[in-house]
Amino acid sequence: MQFLVLKMRHLITFFITFMVIASASVWFYTQSGSLAVFNQADDKEVREIHMVTGEFKAKLPDGKEIEAYRWDPGTIFLEKGEKVNLKIWGVNGMEHPYIIEGTDIKGVVKKAEETVVPLQFDKDGVYRLVCLSHPDKDNSGPMVAYIVVD
Ligand SMILES: [Cu+2]
Numbered sequence: 001m002q003f004l005v006l007k008m009r010h011l012i013t014f015f016i017t018f019m020v021i022a023s024a025s026v027w028f029y030t031q032s033g034s035l036a037v038f039n040q041a042d043d044k045e046v047r048e049i050h051m052v053t054g055e056f057k058a059k060l061p062d063g064k065e066i067e068a069y070r071w072d073p074g075t076i077f078l079e080k081g082e083k084v085n086l087k088i089w090g091v092n093g094m095e096h097p098y099i100i101e102g103t104d105i106k107g108v109v110k111k112a113e114e115t116v117v118p119l120q121f122d123k124d125g126v127y128r129l130v131c132l133s134h135p136d137k138d139n140s141g142p143m144v145a146y147i148v149v150d
Pocket of ligand 1: 095
């Protein structure tokens with residue numbers, strides 16, 4: 001009888017552990033799915049612009065290698081006040097922490113992940129999308145794209 005009680009306990013413990021892991025997985029899956037989405041009630045009015053992270057590499061005559069990470073395309077155009085979803089697909093480089101100068105916009109583009117950056121500018125100008133890890137040629141860059149608002 002003692003043996004049977006112990007076994008039931010094990011079964012119950014196993015069942016509870018299984019349920020906790022299963023519900024955590026479901027929760028995580030639904031959470032991560034909603035990461036790429038943001039509140040966009042007027043979905044149809046938001047234009048999409050696609051961008052990727054790329055890499056140039058070259059070997060010098062002395063065998064030394066040089067490289068530069070890039071946003072591609074390097075220039076995008078927006079109308080003043082226009083809503084755009086900038087979708088950045090991380091291809092080359094593990095992580096690119098970025099800012100858009102003159103705004104509060106910042107984040108990280110990761111390899112094999114699509115990062116959606118909602119954009120809307122009230123002022124004309126050229127805004128620089130800068131990767132903080134690769135800002136210039138001495139840091140495997142310049143990983144800078146130009147957002148032209150007119
Ligand atoms: Cu970068």
